[in-house]
Amino acid sequence: MKKLIAAALVAAASVGLVSAASAGTLDNVKAKGQLVCGANPGTAGFGVPDQKGNWTGLDVDYCRAIAAAIFNDPTKVKFVPLSSKDRFTALASGEVDVLIRNSTWTMSRETTLGIIWAGVNFYDGQGFMVNKKLNVKSAKELNGASICVQQGTTTELNLADFFRSNKMDYKVVTFGTSEEALKAYDSGRCDSYTTDRSGLAADRLSMAKPDDHIILPEVISKEPLGPVVRQGDDQWLNLVKWVHYALLTTEELGINSKNVDEKVKSEDPEVKRVLGTEGKFGESLGLSNAWVVQIVKGVGNYEELFERNVGPNTPLQLARSSNALWSKGGLQYAPPIR
Amino acid sequence: MSVGVEGRPSDSKVVFYNDPRIRSLFFQLLLLGLIVALFWFAYDNTVSNLRKRNIAQGFAFWDVEAGFDISQTLISYSAASSYGRAFWVGLLNTMLVSLVSIFFATILGVIIGILRLSRNWLVAKLAMVYVEIFRNVPLLLILYFWYRGVLGLLPEPRESIKLPADILLNTRGLLMPKPIFGDAFIYPLIAFVSTVILGAVLFWWARRVQARTGNRPNAGLFSTSMIIGLPLIVFFLSGSPLSFDVPVQGRFNASGGMTLPPEFVSLVIGLTTYTAAFIAENVRAGIVAISKGQTEASQALGLSHGQTIRLVIMPQALRVIVPLLNSEYLSLTKNSSLGVSIGYPDLVNVFTGTVLNQTGQAVEMVSVTMLVYLTLSLLTSAFMNWFNRRVALVER
Numbered sequence: 001m002k003k004l005i006a007a008a009l010v011a012a013a014s015v016g017l018v019s020a021a022s023a024g025t026l027d028n029v030k031a032k033g034q035l036v037c038g039a040n041p042g043t044a045g046f047g048v049p050d051q052k053g054n055w056t057g058l059d060v061d062y063c064r065a066i067a068a069a070i071f072n073d074p075t076k077v078k079f080v081p082l083s084s085k086d087r088f089t090a091l092a093s094g095e096v097d098v099l100i101r102n103s104t105w106t107m108s109r110e111t112t113l114g115i116i117w118a119g120v121n122f123y124d125g126q127g128f129m130v131n132k133k134l135n136v137k138s139a140k141e142l143n144g145a146s147i148c149v150q151q152g153t154t155t156e157l158n159l160a161d162f163f164r165s166n167k168m169d170y171k172v173v174t175f176g177t178s179e180e181a182l183k184a185y186d187s188g189r190c191d192s193y194t195t196d197r198s199g200l201a202a203d204r205l206s207m208a209k210p211d212d213h214i215i216l217p218e219v220i221s222k223e224p225l226g227p228v229v230r231q232g233d234d235q236w237l238n239l240v241k242w243v244h245y246a247l248l249t250t251e252e253l254g255i256n257s258k259n260v261d262e263k264v265k266s267e268d269p270e271v272k273r274v275l276g277t278e279g280k281f282g283e284s285l286g287l288s289n290a291w292v293v294q295i296v297k298g299v300g301n302y303e304e305l306f307e308r309n310v311g312p313n314t315p316l317q318l319a320r321s322s323n324a325l326w327s328k329g330g331l332q333y334a335p336p337i338r
Numbered sequence: 339m340s341v342g343v344e345g346r347p348s349d350s351k352v353v354f355y356n357d358p359r360i361r362s363l364f365f366q367l368l369l370l371g372l373i374v375a376l377f378w379f380a381y382d383n384t385v386s387n388l389r390k391r392n393i394a395q396g397f398a399f400w401d402v403e404a405g406f407d408i409s410q411t412l413i414s415y416s417a418a419s420s421y422g423r424a425f426w427v428g429l430l431n432t433m434l435v436s437l438v439s440i441f442f443a444t445i446l447g448v449i450i451g452i453l454r455l456s457r458n459w460l461v462a463k464l465a466m467v468y469v470e471i472f473r474n475v476p477l478l479l480i481l482y483f484w485y486r487g488v489l490g491l492l493p494e495p496r497e498s499i500k501l502p503a504d505i506l507l508n509t510r511g512l513l514m515p516k517p518i519f520g521d522a523f524i525y526p527l528i529a530f531v532s533t534v535i536l537g538a539v540l541f542w543w544a545r546r547v548q549a550r551t552g553n554r555p556n557a558g559l560f561s562t563s564m565i566i567g568l569p570l571i572v573f574f575l576s577g578s579p580l581s582f583d584v585p586v587q588g589r590f591n592a593s594g595g596m597t598l599p600p601e602f603v604s605l606v607i608g609l610t611t612y613t614a615a616f617i618a619e620n621v622r623a624g625i626v627a628i629s630k631g632q633t634e635a636s637q638a639l640g641l642s643h644g645q646t647i648r649l650v651i652m653p654q655a656l657r658v659i660v661p662l663l664n665s666e667y668l669s670l671t672k673n674s675s676l677g678v679s680i681g682y683p684d685l686v687n688v689f690t691g692t693v694l695n696q697t698g699q700a701v702e703m704v705s706v707t708m709l710v711y712l713t714l715s716l717l718t719s720a721f722m723n724w725f726n727r728r729v730a731l732v733e734r
């Protein structure tokens with residue numbers, strides 16, 4: 001009997017231990033030998049697997065950048081596709097180490113879900129898509145329209161706000177996944193489909209006849225999208241945050257995957273700090289001092305990621321606009337590495 | 339010296355912990371205590387873990403403004419209503435779609451179950467094919483089939499199919515004129531209710547007369563004409579207090595009137611066609627369970643085939659069928675949660691979907707949802723048990 005009680009106590013104590021152990025995400029990731037990254041199940045340009053299971057996208061490349069910083073190998077990532085409504089639970093419960101999946105940074109998400117944003121890798125806003133034949137030119141003309149939307153998103157709430165504040169009527173049809181919402185819109189169930197404008201550009205490409213649809217000019221919300229981690233692990237938060245800043249800083253300094261070997265020899269003190277030939281910035285994150293070299297060699301800098309996945313020469317054809325560096329009139333700004 | 343329960347002499351010297359009754363009571367209490375402790379441990383652990391991880395908890399969200407809209411609401415609701423109100427909207431939608439589907443699935447299931455036993459080879463085989471198809475295809479595919487494959491092919495609002503009586507049919511659903519009742523509509527309503535009561539009294543009187551004299555006065559024709567005629571006369575006398583709000587074509591879709599949305603219709607058809615296959619099998623099982631001798635005996639008594647089924651077989655078969663129906667009804671109610679995949683705003687879509695996501699309080703939402711389905715199941719079972727006791731033959 002005494003043994004039984006002892007066993008029960010050990011079991012009870014270990015339940016307590018499990019929750020305490022979740023703090024050291026970096027050690028955990030190193031021990032596992034791979035980063036587990038929550039990804040979009042299928043939004044072109046951000047996160048989408050092809051037939052062979054190869055993932056592409058801006059968000060996906062962010063996961064690879066983190067893996068490159070830790071393991072010097074951008075392929076050491078396991079992608080877990082997460083729908084809008086499952087993503088935050090999956091992160092909070094520890095199923096993924098980081099969530100990079102066009103997720104909007106909002107106050108309530110950060111104050112009630114136990115999660116925290118590490119930055120903004122894409123500044124976006126919500127828009128509407130309509131069929132050209134409706135001859136609608138502005139979202140203000142949508143009075144009385146039926147609108148298809150995906151649940152578990154900020155989209156759902158902005159939509160209600162927009163029609164409330166413009167005193168217009170609408171009918172909402174809410175679906176569990178964006179694929180279902182888009183299919184319903186495509187079959188004529190709704191007059192309009194709404195989500196982040198980057199998402200609209202991506203989803204339009206997956207439709208039967210992309211050219212039949214236009215994206216209306218109005219931007220009805222702020223959607224700062226970025227990587228998210230669990231609260232309570234500042235080391236890990238710092239790591240994800242500074243990987244993002246490293247991607248921006250290298251663009252700013254003109255360091256890219258093609259010239260990084262040259263730049264390592266540079267005498268410029270700022271470049272030396274960033275590339276780890278001076279100072280111990282990598283070690284302070286729990287990484288090697290060549291962490292930025294590893295990132296840039298592995299995936300490139302922010303500009304390369306943008307141009308490769310969503311830029312003007314990709315099917316999405318998105319302009320840099322708000323996502324240009326601050327020095328070029330955009331919002332992307334990294335604090336100094338020093 | 340007294341005699342113990344099992345007939346052996348009770349030994350007053352037996353110590354209390356050797357008394358089997360006290361022992362069993364002790365172990366039952368111990369088990370109960372352990373279960374309670376386990377639940378308390380799980381609860382306490384969850385609460386403290388959530389707090390440690392800065393995840394909100396509790397039911398304070400219930401009165402907070404929801405901020406999202408719902409496509410089909412039986413009670414008034416807008417984005418300015420509370421999460422709690424959204425819960426009720428979702429629950430009522432779940433109950434509505436379940437009740438309507440149970441109604442149609444029972445009718446269709448009984449018909450197909452009887453047809454499976456038809457002596458007409460082709461009819462029996464067709465019924466069998468129906469059962470095999472709908473029992474073996476996943477419900478989600480059936481829903482997609484009706485929603486996208488059938489109702490999705492309806493014309494767009496501009497090319498609506500125009501049915502008689504100002505009814506329109508298009509991808510947005512079935513749009514019908516909505517009756518608007520004037521204040522004076524109460525008079526024909528009163529006339530109607532009182533004539534129905536009068537008719538019932540007449541019917542009862544006619545039965546008494548029949549029991550006494552053997553001749554039944556024909557009250558039917560009189561009652562029917564009275565029930566139809568009088569309210570109509572009152573209706574016109576009070577100035578026809580009924581008008582219709584007819585749907586009129588707008589820029590996107592007709593507005594006004596009332597709409598039967600395609601999500602609701604697809605879900606009802608999907609749940610009905612799917613569950614009917616299972617009900618048909620239950621009905622067949624119930625009928626087959628009645629021995630052939632019953633049929634032969636009733637035929638020997640000169641009953642027709644229809645009378646045999648209605649008066650002899652069915653009353654006995656129901657004893658087998660009703661308990662089986664109960665479990666089909668329970669699955670149907672639970673299956674209605676697949677409605678989220680075709681945009682039907684049931685409890686799981688609205689509450690466990692959107693509300694859970696906007697508040698992030700998974701533990702609370704999932705517990706409440708489980709409690710709701712448990713309650714619905716217990717209510718259904720209670721009703722079916724009552725019904726079973728009523729229809730069951732009194733056995734000797």
Ligand SMILES: N[C@@H](CCC(=O)N[C@@H](CS)C(=O)NCC(=O)O)C(=O)O
Pocket residue numbers: 040041042043082083084102103104150152153154155177178179195196198199200203223225
């Ligand atoms: N940024 C919004 C919406 C993000 C979102 O879920 N976008 C949709 C449309 S692009 C999506 O990623 N859908 C993919 C899926 O869940 O299948 C949010 O964080 O709530």
